[in-house]
Amino acid sequence: MINVGIDVSKEKSTVCILKPYGEVVSSPYEITHTEQGLSELVSICRHLDGEVRVILEATGIYHLPVLSYLKEQNIFVAVINPYVMKKYASTAIRKGKTDKLDAIRIANYGLDNWFHLVDYTAFGEIYAELRLLGRQYAHYINLRVQSMHTLINMLDYTMPGIKNVVRNDSSNLKRKKLCDFAEKYWHFDNIGAMSEADFTSNYLKWAKEKGYRPSKAKAAAIYALAKDGIPTLPSNTPSTKMLVLEAVRVLREVDRTLDLILSQMQELASSLPEYPVVREMEGVGPVLAPRLIAEIGDIRRFHSGKALIAFAGIDAPPYQSGQFTGANRHISKRGSALLRKTGFEIMKCIKSNKPQNGAVYQFILKKEAEGKALKLAKIAGLNKFLRIYYARVKEIYIA
Numbered sequence: 209m210i211n212v213g214i215d216v217s218k219e220k221s222t223v224c225i226l227k228p229y230g231e232v233v234s235s236p237y238e239i240t241h242t243e244q245g246l247s248e249l250v251s252i253c254r255h256l257d258g259e260v261r262v263i264l265e266a267t268g269i270y271h272l273p274v275l276s277y278l279k280e281q282n283i284f285v286a287v288i289n290p291y292v293m294k295k296y297a298s299t300a301i302r303k304g305k306t307d308k309l310d311a312i313r314i315a316n317y318g319l320d321n322w323f324h325l326v327d328y329t330a331f332g333e334i335y336a337e338l339r340l341l342g343r344q345y346a347h348y349i350n351l352r353v354q355s356m357h358t359l360i361n362m363l364d365y366t367m368p369g370i371k372n373v374v375r376n377d378s379s380n381l382k383r384k385k386l387c388d389f390a391e392k393y394w395h396f397d398n399i400g401a402m403s404e405a406d407f408t409s410n411y412l413k414w415a416k417e418k419g420y421r422p423s424k425a426k427a428a429a430i431y432a433l434a435k436d437g438i439p440t441l442p443s444n445t446p447s448t449k450m451l452v453l454e455a456v457r458v459l460r461e462v463d464r465t466l467d468l469i470l471s472q473m474q475e476l477a478s479s480l481p482e483y484p485v486v487r488e489m490e491g492v493g494p495v496l497a498p499r500l501i502a503e504i505g506d507i508r509r510f511h512s513g514k515a516l517i518a519f520a521g522i523d524a525p526p527y528q529s530g531q532f533t534g535a536n537r538h539i540s541k542r543g544s545a546l547l548r549k550t551g552f553e554i555m556k557c558i559k560s561n562k563p564q565n566g567a568v569y570q571f572i573l574k575k576e577a578e579g580k581a582l583k584l585a586k587i588a589g590l591n592k593f594l595r596i597y598y599a600r601v602k603e604i605y606i607a
Contacts, residue, residue, distance in 0.1 A: 209322055210256050212249075213315025214264040215307050216271040221264075223249060224311035225256070228319055236308035241273045250281045261325055263318035265290050279330065286318065286325040291542070293317060335505045338476050342502030345469045346546055352462045359390065359455040365441040366395040366452055373429050384463070387456045388418050394452045397443035399434035407431050473498035482507070482601040489597065490566040491558035496550060503547040504597070508605055513598035520547045522591055539587065554593065555586040568593045 210233060215222040219241050225234035233256065239245040253260045261284045264271055271287070278285050296317050297310075318325060331339065360371055367390075374389045392414055393399055399407055411427040441448045477483050477498035486497050510516045517523050521543025527534035541548075555572070563569050571592045575585035 209319065210258045210260045211315045211318035211322070212253060212260060212262045213311045213313070213318060214262060214274065215310040215314060216264050216267045216274060217307065218270050221274060222307040222311040224308070224315045225252075226312070226315040226319060227258075236311045238307075246274065246277045250278065250283065253283055260284065261286060261318060261322070263288060263314050263325070265293050265314065275328065276330075279328065284325075285328045287328045288314070288317065296320075329509065331505055331509075334476050334480060335502075338473060338498065338502035339505060341469055341473045341476070342499055342546065345466065345473065345499065346549075348462055348466050348469065352459070352466065355455070355459040355462050359387070359452075359459055362452050362455050363390060366439050366443070366448060367393070367434070368437050368439065369433055370430070373426070373433060384460070385418075385420055387459055388414075388420075390452055391456045394449055395441075395443040396434040396437050396439050399431060404428070404431050470495060470498070473502060477501050481604050485600050485604060486597070489593075489600070490563045490568055491554040491561065491593075493557070496554055496557070499550050500547075500554070500597075503544055503550055507598060507601045510598065513595040516594050516598045517591055519543050520551060520590070520594060521545070522548060522551075522587055522594075548590075551590040551593065552586060555589050558589065559586065567596065 209228050211226050213224045213226065215224075220238055221241065222236050222238055223234070224236040225232075227233055234252070239249055253262070262278055263286050264274065266287050266289060275285060275287065293314065297313050300313075330336070363370055363386075370389070371386060374386055402410065408424055408427040408431070411430065412422040412424065415422040443449070474494060474497075480501065482501065483497065486492055486501060487494070492500060504516065504519075507516075510519065514523070518540070521541045522539045524537040524539055527537060555568075558566060558569050559572060568589050572585045572589040575588045576582065580588065
């Protein structure tokens with residue numbers, strides 16, 4: 209039993225090699241994440257007398273070069289959850305944190321839990337690519353929210369109240385009516401400079417060209433708002449127009465990036481055998497299906513539906529002491545936040561579509577009838593949904 213503990217950091221790592229009973233094979237030393245540095249580590253591991261296992265923490269993307277190189281060389285590597293390692297380190301009486309101490313602790317963890325270590329198994333290439341695309345999609349969704357807030361903030365300066373009158377048209381797939389309107393008019397002075405008849409004619413022509421429903425009543429409401437509104441930025445300075453148009457441009461660029469990422473995710477997900485099964489599930493459309501598969505990954509890595517639920521972080525760990533048994537328990541949230549978010553969106557879709565024969569929808573209604581809060585009922589529905597997902601998708605790979 210020889211344990212190689214690696215404390216991973218950016219572009220370098222600290223390595224410590226231990227045997228049972230605290231015997232030091234190699235004191236902590238640094239290696240670089242290069243071909244030469246990692247090949248020397250592999251050479252040392254292969255020349256050690258005994259079974260060698262490498263232990264490292266999951267550290268974002270920093271551990272990936274080390275992990276991928278060692279797995280290419282068929283080295284046993286166990287990747288440990290940082291929270292588990294933090295709890296293990298907290299048992300020490302004397303505190304302290306350096307890269308050398310962390311490498312020693314990781315190596316000791318491997319020795320103490322030798323028979324529970326699991327060799328890392330990589331996702332398939334499609335699942336790994338989907339996961340990366342899914343994380344980037346979530347990042348750009350956050351950027352889109354920030355960009356939309358920036359545009360609305362600028363419009364509050366130039367056209368206060370316009371966002372309550374000009375809303376995104378649900379019949380238009382692009383849903384960019386506010387952007388198109390801001391790009392065309394960008395300031396109340398541009399509307400007020402025209403007569404109501406001229407603006408109505410201009411607005412109706414613009415709406416028809418853009419594919420929106422022309423409405424004289426909407427044009428009259430906008431004109432009245434423009435006449436009564438008080439912009440706080442003047443229209444005669446070049447910076448005002450520039451800031452509004454830049455906010456529109458940035459939002460459109462983010463939307464374009466989101467469309468590209470989603471189309472790539474849909475293409476990859478559709479090549480997987482479980483895609484048609486997932487698409488047939490209630491509440492899962494063409495947008496949510498690839499995002500759901502991206503976060504769950506290969507279903508074969510979960511030994512049961514309970515494991516998938518725990519991975520999502522919606523399991524409620526038991527709490528019992530003596531004669532007391534806790535009944536009002538909260539979900540653990542020790543799992544994928546993106547999977548919980550995607551799952552909750554699916555639950556909202558199910559609740560909106562109301563599939564009367566849907567098992568998940570009926571289960572949500574049952575929980576609401578029992579007095580559960582609406583959000584708690586949806587979480588319970590997500591629990592049932594993931595169990596159904598596991599059973600249906602696992603059946604594909606067993607058959």
